[in-house]
Amino acid sequence: MCSGRVVDVIIRWLCEKCGKKWIYPVQKCIYCRGPITKRRSAKAKIIGITKVNIPSPMHPLTPYNIILLEDESGNRMPKKVMKDYKIGEMYEVQPAKAEGAVVISRIKYDVDEALRESINLLGGINLDPQDSVLLKVSCIEPAYPYQAVSTNPKLLESVIGLLKEKGVGSIAVGEQAMLGNDTMDAAAKAGILDVCKKNDIPFIDLGKAEQVEREHDGMVWKLARDAVERKVIDIPTMKAHSQLGIAGAVENLLRVFSAETQKALYAKGIHKMLPQILGVVRPLLCIGDAVNGMQGNGPTSLGEPAFLNLILASRDAVALDRVFVEIGMFPVPEWMEEAGRGGAGQVDLRKIEAVNYEVDAVKYPLRQPEKGATAHPRIKIVDGEADPHIFNTALRMAQKLVGLSGEEVSLVIGAHFTSGMVEGRRRLVLYGKDAIAKGKGMGIEAVAELTEDMPEIQRVVFLRSILENPDKKKLGIADAFRAKLAMFSQKRK
Ligand SMILES: [Zn+2]
Known part of the structure; x- marks a missing residue:
């Protein structure tokens, strides 16, 4: 310091x-x-x-x-x-004393000033010109900057500016979109590629970059080499998250791992496994983008901008996320409790030093994520900690049926749902091999089982048929025919 x-x-x-x-x-x-x-x-x-x-x-x-x-x-x-x-x-504003302090800055003048203030209060960035840095942004699906899905491009540009002033020679920006989405499309629409181009900095698709293996907690973790060999500055968008409670500094690191590893973490139970990530990748610094921030049914564009006007900064990813939970008045998520028990970071708010603003002074009740929400009011998700690919494609199926009326359908996903979660729901559709296997084991009578290797259009046609026919007990020959027809006409286009 x-x-x-x-x-x-x-x-x-x-x-x-x-x-x-x-x-x-x-x-x-x-x-x-x-x-x-x-x-x-x-x-x-x-x-x-x-x-x-x-x-x-x-x-x-x-x-x-x-x-x-x-x-x-x-x-x-x-x-x-x-x-x-x-x-x-x-x-006077007192700078951070503790290593795990969280700086809370309001954007009074512009994003750049607020970032500089935050870093200054935190005691600077410990980097030398010979260091190489990965700026891990958050950019999970194609969305415009004002939708608050992705890291604010102005904030990213300010971080790059700060590193260039320090003479850091090798800077790269990296992300892997939510499984099932195209990373480059997402980065382009978010304005992140433009910032990279303007500053002559490479953008790395971490899902396609070279990978390395690391052993931790009795498991082999595959992740982008850049996340291991470069010093990581974690720049998440701070969001409400309908699966994880909130998405922030810890969740953002999930996407440096291969699809295979991400799926394995969800299969083991993501609330238990998420804090373990920090045993494999330790960010040098976390800069939480709450320039806008997201409330409601995040992390995708189903959520809405929160207009927080804040930047959070800390060297402790868990403490930063914990402060955001408090600011947005969210319940403490299960994975965060787990992180506290496992020593991955500080979750006891009384032990977190808040710098610049008191946490209570910036508290603002954000709209809470609604469990199971999709874009379609009659299609609900029963989430058994499904992996991001299943979760993402389930949301997309519902999105494609917006505007059609029908009776409530529950899309059951993931391996960790309980009988209590499906109790009282009449029309269940099991989606993905984990949910299908679990459903079989529980003796659930589902209207349909949709596998992830079915073409998306086929799944959508089946789901539509179930949505529109309240008495449907099973899919039939007519449904299969309709799906074939839809696939055929899609190919001709
Ligand atoms: Zn003048």
């Missing part, structure tokens, strides 16, 4: 010629074209306090204080705090 760091409380952009002032970054004075200097003040005096006792949707916890800060040049800035201060006191 470097000493004597100046941590800005207030920044202003000042024209050197005419003295005009801005509260956001400007390149040149718009009045006289004069050059701009950034004026930073690390100390400010508290000149006003408003105590708020009435909760509101954006500010559920009371009482809180809005303190008004003023620096030596008379610039003012409000800040929300939970702690009580006195008028006339000096206010």
Whole structure:
């Protein structure tokens, strides 16, 4: 950690010629074209306090204080705090003391300033020019940046800028889309490929790159060589996740592993296995993208932007995710409890040092993921910890039937569902070999069993037939014929 760091409380952009002032970054004075200097003040005096006792949707916890800060040049800035201060006191932001601290920064000016503030408060990045770095972004399906599915391209660009300033020679950006999606399509639509091209940095499809094997916890893990040989900076989008509760720094590392390894982790039970990932890949630094963040039925574009306006930074992936759980007021997911028990990271909130903002000051009740939701209101998923390929394609089948009415159908996926989860549901469709095997073992009477090696269009035709015919007990010859016809006409197109 470097000493004597100046941590800005207030920044202003000042024209050197005419003295005009801005509260956001400007390149040149718009009045006289004069050059701009950034004026930073690390100390400010508290000149006003408003105590708020009435909760509101954006500010559920009371009482809180809005303190008004003023620096030596008379610039003012409000800040929300939970702690009580006195008028006339000096206010300073204290940098991180603990190794596993989590910095919470609000985007006050722009993404770049907020990132610099976060890294500065964390004590910098420990990198030398000879280091090679993998920026592990989150980009699971083709979606536009405003949908908050993928790592914000501006944030990525700021991280690249910071590393280039440090003289880091070898920087690469990498990701593997959710199994069943095309990585390059996803990275293109997210604006990530553009950032790479503009900065002359390679983008690596981690699913297709060279792989290595590592032994850990009695299992062979296959993963991209780049995730082992490069230092990893983990840049997840912070999201609600209908399977895992939340997706963040830990979940984002899942996709450096081969499809085979990912499937094996889900087959063993992902809540148990997810924390084990950190025994194989340890990120140097995690930068949680909550520029927008996602709420509702994430991690795909079924979820919606959360407009959090935050950046989280930590060297402890688990602690960062734990803080996000608290901010969004999510229940602590099972895998996170497991991570705490196994020592993969800090999950005890009282032991996590929050820097810059108090966790309670940025708490905001996000829309919780609804278990089993799909894009179709009548098609529900019963999730037995299905692997990302099955989960993704199940969602896609439902998506293709949006607009068609019918009776409720439950798509049962994964190997870890319980009898309680299917109890009371009438029309069950088992999808994938794990669910089919488990269903057989439990003596479940399903309307259909759909295997993953069936062409997708065939599965969709079968599901449609079940959706539209409430009395259907089994698929018949007519369904098989319809599916053949659909496959034939798809081929002709
Ligand atoms: Zn000017």
